[in-house]
Amino acid sequence: MPGLAVGQSVICPHCAARLQTFRPNSLHRSAALAVSAASFFFVANFFPFIELKAGGQSTRIILAQSVSALQAHGSPWLALAVAVFILGAPTISICGILYVLLPLLRGRTLPGAIHVCRWVYGSDPWNMIEVFLLGVLVSLMKLGDIATVTLGISFWGFTGLIICLTASLAAIDRHELWHRLETLRS
Amino acid sequence: MTVFHSESAAARGLAICHGCDKLQPVASIHCGRCGATLHLRKPHSVQRTWALTVTAIFLYLPANLLPMMRTSGFGGGEEKTILGGVVLFWEHRAYPVAIIIFTASVVIPILKLIAIVTLCLSTRSCSQPRAMTRLYRLTELIGRWSMVDVFVVAVLVAVVQLGSLMSIEPGPAAVAFAGVVVVTMLAAMSFDPRLLWDAANRPTIQP
Numbered sequence: 001m002p003g004l005a006v007g008q009s010v011i012c013p014h015c016a017a018r019l020q021t022f023r024p025n026s027l028h029r030s031a032a033l034a035v036s037a038a039s040f041f042f043v044a045n046f047f048p049f050i051e052l053k054a055g056g057q058s059t060r061i062i063l064a065q066s067v068s069a070l071q072a073h074g075s076p077w078l079a080l081a082v083a084v085f086i087l088g089a090p091t092i093s094i095c096g097i098l099y100v101l102l103p104l105l106r107g108r109t110l111p112g113a114i115h116v117c118r119w120v121y122g123s124d125p126w127n128m129i130e131v132f133l134l135g136v137l138v139s140l141m142k143l144g145d146i147a148t149v150t151l152g153i154s155f156w157g158f159t160g161l162i163i164c165l166t167a168s169l170a171a172i173d174r175h176e177l178w179h180r181l182e183t184l185r186s
Numbered sequence: 187m188t189v190f191h192s193e194s195a196a197a198r199g200l201a202i203c204h205g206c207d208k209l210q211p212v213a214s215i216h217c218g219r220c221g222a223t224l225h226l227r228k229p230h231s232v233q234r235t236w237a238l239t240v241t242a243i244f245l246y247l248p249a250n251l252l253p254m255m256r257t258s259g260f261g262g263g264e265e266k267t268i269l270g271g272v273v274l275f276w277e278h279r280a281y282p283v284a285i286i287i288f289t290a291s292v293v294i295p296i297l298k299l300i301a302i303v304t305l306c307l308s309t310r311s312c313s314q315p316r317a318m319t320r321l322y323r324l325t326e327l328i329g330r331w332s333m334v335d336v337f338v339v340a341v342l343v344a345v346v347q348l349g350s351l352m353s354i355e356p357g358p359a360a361v362a363f364a365g366v367v368v369v370t371m372l373a374a375m376s377f378d379p380r381l382l383w384d385a386a387n388r389p390t391i392q393p
Contacts, residue, residue: 014383015319052345054352061344066337069344075356081364082340085333114220118205125371128330128337134286135337141283142275142342146352149345178206182219 026173027180031101033168038094040164043157045087050136050155054147063087063154089127090165096120097168100181109184117181124169129162191387196226196380204228228378232309238373239302245365246295253357255339265357268292268335290334291363298332298370301325305377312385322379329374332367336360 004010009021023029044063051060061069064087070079096116103110136155143149190196201212205222212224253265266274268291275284301321308318339360346354 015316015379017319017323050341050345057351059345059347066340066344069347070340070356073343073355075361078336078340078356078361078364081368082337086337114206118220118222125326125330125375128333131330131333132337134290134331135334136341138283138286138334139338139341139345141280142338143345145278147346174207178208178219182208 020173020175023171023173023176026171026176027101027105030097030168030171031105033164033171034094034097034101037090037161037164037168038098040157040160041090041094044154044161047154047157048152049158050140050152051150052143052147053150060152063158085126085128086132089123090129090161092123093120093127093165093169096123097172100177104177104180104184107184109181114181114185117177120169121174127165129158129165133159133162189388190226190384194383201226227380227384228376231376231378231381232306234376235302235306235373238369238376239299239306242295242299242366242369242373245362245369246299249359249362249366250292252359252362254335254359254363255342255357256355257352258355259352267359268363271335287335287338290331294328294332295366295370298325298329298374302370302373302377305379305382309381309385311388312382315382315386318382319379322374322377322382326374329367329371332370333364336364336367 004020004022006022006024010019011017012019047062048060049063049065051058067079067083067087070076070082096119099110099116100113100120104113140149195202195209196212199212200209201224202209203217203220203222203224205217206220208217208219210218210224212226215224216222217224250268252267254268254271256263256265258264268287272284272288272292275281275287302325305318305322305325312318339354339356342354343356346352
């Protein structure tokens, strides 16, 4: 694939899909964003997510309780699905990108980097954190009438995670990544 | 036997790896870069897509007919289906939320099923492969957003546990609906849009 200049892309002549676009410093940028995403992911998981007050009682939940509550109320399969969509898939993406890119930027590869790469791309469709955020917003509208809802710091961490992880995955030039992995291995 | 377009890579025995996008001779069986098995087209693409689509249609019935969640409190309990929830929001004048839920939970799944069936039928003969490929990409893009209602249930079940005051339980429709979304996503993934171009390229047989 020839080098692209600013603003250039490669377009499929048949179906008009965009095959490759000019992404300056794609791997550095992606790695930096993945580090931010990892920090936000930590905040999102270990701080209170939402607090609800109604009639003198209050509940405060962390993000993972949206999974464990389903399990506790007799829907283990639903709990598993939600766990994969909002916790599992983002974990694979963040850890995978860091595992592959951080050594690659120093001109090295760790064992199994190519398989990890495939996992990152394979898990991407199942990463539904932005859909979950919309779900949270809808739930807040639903609860607004009956209770006082306070957003915790984890909610904002989760929002940051969505922005950084999406940007990190979008920043990667797939062709460059695969090509560099292949040349380093041989 | 598929006849590939004479200018295509497939006609020259070249396949693109489904794992890492490397173009290489299909005769080498495994990708030299990432080790994935090479195919000119996704194997049994149309059969798999049909099977998953039929599964999704069957799951769609309980997803809409059974309750999505059960609310209980001192005012008694109540069960709400997906459409029931939409109607409730509409009555409470929360129009944007009603529209979001209706679009994500009713319109998108139905449109997605119709789109996948159309795509499968188009692999027999296809006059507008470019438009159909666009339809495919759109189908892949919007499918995940149907999961909103399932996440609403997950959040509400976790947050609303106010002892005797009020509590919310997930209903059987929530699992069925999550199933619909997962299965339609798998159906879209197993479909190979290049089959549309093969169909467009196929010489029409005169009766």
